[in-house]
Amino acid sequence: MKDLKDIKNRAEKEVSSARNNETIRQVFQKYLGKKGEVTLILRSLKDLPEKKRKEIGKLANAIRQELEEKITIKGRAIGAKVERNKPKKRIDFSFPGHKLTTGHLHPITQVEREVEDIFQRLGFSVIEGPEVESEWYNFDALNIPANHPARDMWDTFWLRSNQKIPISKFQIPNKSKIKNKNQNLLLRTHTSPVQVRYMEKHNPPLRIIVPGRTFRYEATDASHEINFYQVEGLMVDKKISAANMKAIMERFFEMFFRQSAKIRLRPSFFPFTEPSFEVDVRCLICGGKGCSVCSKRGWLEMAGAGMVHPQVFKSAGLNPRNWQGFAFGMGLDRLTMMKYKIDDVRLLYKGDLRFLEQF
Numbered sequence: 001m002k003d004l005k006d007i008k009n010r011a012e013k014e015v016s017s018a019r020n021n022e023t024i025r026q027v028f029q030k031y032l033g034k035k036g037e038v039t040l041i042l043r044s045l046k047d048l049p050e051k052k053r054k055e056i057g058k059l060a061n062a063i064r065q066e067l068e069e070k071i072t073i074k075g076r077a078i079g080a081k082v083e084r085n086k087p088k089k090r091i092d093f094s095f096p097g098h099k100l101t102t103g104h105l106h107p108i109t110q111v112e113r114e115v116e117d118i119f120q121r122l123g124f125s126v127i128e129g130p131e132v133e134s135e136w137y138n139f140d141a142l143n144i145p146a147n148h149p150a151r152d153m154w155d156t157f158w159l160r161s162n163q164k165i166p167i168s169k170f171q172i173p174n175k176s177k178i179k180n181k182n183q184n185l186l187l188r189t190h191t192s193p194v195q196v197r198y199m200e201k202h203n204p205p206l207r208i209i210v211p212g213r214t215f216r217y218e219a220t221d222a223s224h225e226i227n228f229y230q231v232e233g234l235m236v237d238k239k240i241s242a243a244n245m246k247a248i249m250e251r252f253f254e255m256f257f258r259q260s261a262k263i264r265l266r267p268s269f270f271p272f273t274e275p276s277f278e279v280d281v282r283c284l285i286c287g288g289k290g291c292s293v294c295s296k297r298g299w300l301e302m303a304g305a306g307m308v309h310p311q312v313f314k315s316a317g318l319n320p321r322n323w324q325g326f327a328f329g330m331g332l333d334r335l336t337m338m339k340y341k342i343d344d345v346r347l348l349y350k351g352d353l354r355f356l357e358q359f
């Protein structure tokens with residue numbers, strides 16, 4: 001009897017505080033539905049002794065009736081209210097809404113911004129240069145003369161000299177400033193030309209990184225694309241050594257991969273650095289033991305680097321006796337692939353939403 005009265009009190013409170021059809025429907029289910037509290041009591045009557053059954057049955061039925069009435073009246077009141085405020089077109093407020101899909105940054109852009117952020121914390125400025133470059137800046141100024149075999153390392157997209165390029169899209173090198181220098185235009189094959197461009201206008205000491213798009217005229221496969229993204233680094237001061245370079249790069253990889261990183265330098269050749277190195281990072285997957293990602297070598301090739309060649313300082317109008325520096329170049333595509341364990345570079349450029357939505 002006490003339970004019933006308690007149920008009645010609760011139910012009445014809920015009915016009077018109900019503000020919409022959905023709530024009133026829920027109240028009905030809770031008390032009078034198939035498994036409602038009042039219904040269950042009515043159903044359990046048969047297990048009681050006769051005297052009790054009559055007594056409780058009477059009260060429970062009365063409560064059921066009363067509640068039914070109250071719910072009906074309240075339901076009508078809400079219905080009438082809905083009717084009064086009815087908009088011209090009927091909207092079903094209980095219908096599940098559409099999820100708003102918003103775009104997000106491409107994984108390479110995300111990685112580019114993270115790289116910029118890390119180097120800025122290490123004291124580097126972020127500099128950009130033109131994608132259409134002159135032959136002088138792309139090759140000659142970087143110690144790669146016209147007939148030098150080293151030039152074959154870069155398969156180049158050349159632009160016809162009378163080619164019209166929309167200025168809004170590319171910043172065309174200012175011809176008046178490069179007077180007698182080699183003026184054929186091309187799509188830059190690396191971000192290194194910006195080293196010379198920047199040093200022409202800024203005196204050391206300097207620390208810059210240059211993220212940007214570069215182009216190579218070559219067949220595409222799982223690890224090659226005709227256009228890709230690089231980040232170039234340059235640090236110049238009175239006394240800069242390969243040890244400084246190693247420390248900066250190690251710190252960068254640690255911050256980028258968010259785990260302790262070990263790097264090693266292997267001798268290599270680039271015309272614009274001397275000595276030159278390939279920079280390997282100890283495999284992030286197996287920690288150096290050897291796995292399929294590192295082809296059992298335990299190391300991953302992540303960057304090309306070296307000490308700035310005296311000829312490059314001269315191209316920029318600096319005296320190589322006064323300055324030392326290091327430079328490095330990394331593929332943003334490769335960094336992205338390593339970070340997210342992607343095994344085919346073409347996935348990054350396909351624009352396939354099934355792929356992109358995972359980032």
Ligand SMILES: [Zn+2]
Binds near residue numbers: 283286288292298
């Ligand atoms: Zn490995």
